[in-house]
Amino acid sequence: MPRDAGRADVLTVLRSATAGTHEQVETALALMDPDLHRDRLVAVLTRLHAFWRSAEAGLDDWARREPADAQAVGWSRRRRAHLFARDLEALDAGTPAGIGPDLPPVEDTDQALGRLYVLEGSTLGGTFISRHLATLPTLGPGVRVGAFSPYGGETGAMWHAYRRVTREHVAAGGDAGRVVDAARATFAALAEWCAPVAVAA
Numbered sequence: 001m002p003r004d005a006g007r008a009d010v011l012t013v014l015r016s017a018t019a020g021t022h023e024q025v026e027t028a029l030a031l032m033d034p035d036l037h038r039d040r041l042v043a044v045l046t047r048l049h050a051f052w053r054s055a056e057a058g059l060d061d062w063a064r065r066e067p068a069d070a071q072a073v074g075w076s077r078r079r080r081a082h083l084f085a086r087d088l089e090a091l092d093a094g095t096p097a098g099i100g101p102d103l104p105p106v107e108d109t110d111q112a113l114g115r116l117y118v119l120e121g122s123t124l125g126g127t128f129i130s131r132h133l134a135t136l137p138t139l140g141p142g143v144r145v146g147a148f149s150p151y152g153g154e155t156g157a158m159w160h161a162y163r164r165v166t167r168e169h170v171a172a173g174g175d176a177g178r179v180v181d182a183a184r185a186t187f188a189a190l191a192e193w194c195a196p197v198a199v200a201a
């Protein structure tokens with residue numbers, strides 16, 4: 001964990017501590033490729049669906065143990081695995097099996113907010129990705145991929161709410177180092193999980 005994680009703004013540390021892995025995942029997925037074709041998109045969505053299933057299962061367990069914290073961050077609205085499944089069905093790829101990686105359990109709210117940083121942050125780049133996918137002719141008429149931009153016009157508000165809750169949690173005694181460690185571990189697991197569908201850098 002970065003040595004200043006306890007003092008610096010936790011969101012600033014999260015961003016800098018995960019910037020390298022973010023870039024790695026972004027390059028590996030190559031979703032902004034103008035020549036992205038359907039089969040590759042299906043492969044990536046299948047992989048992401050399975051990852052989200054695993055990541056959400058751990059968060060659901062946490063939410064059962066810490067319902068007030070889960071409610072504060074709006075967890076019930078942030079689940080997204082079903083949206084990846086819906087996109088795969090719209091692309092005629094059938095219902096995905098969804099067996100994902102074995103992620104570590106989410107022990108507490110520090111770790112939940114760290115994992116959520118990765119999942120929720122992906123909606124920011126996701127708005128660019130959705131816009132790009134909508135321009136691709138190979139996906140077929142009328143196919144709209146929704147999982148990358150689940151909140152539409154509320155993306156900024158949902159991100160703002162996540163950041164506010166995370167800052168408040170740390171200000172109230174949460175452990176910023178554990179938040180950051182959980183985010184790094186989640187990003188690293190995602191990078192490893194996506195390696196089989198990565199394009200050559």
Ligand code: HEM
Binds near residue numbers: 015
């Ligand atoms: C599932 C894969 C991805 C994950 C988990 C992910 C995660 C994140 C996270 C955590 C942030 C927030 C950074 C911050 O603290 O401000 C972010 C922002 C961003 N991501 Fe990604 N990302 C993913 C894929 C991509 C891809 C493929 C692109 C390529 C377009 C992308 C482009 C961006 C951009 C442009 C931002 C900044 C948006 C802004 O500041 O308004 N991301 N992403």
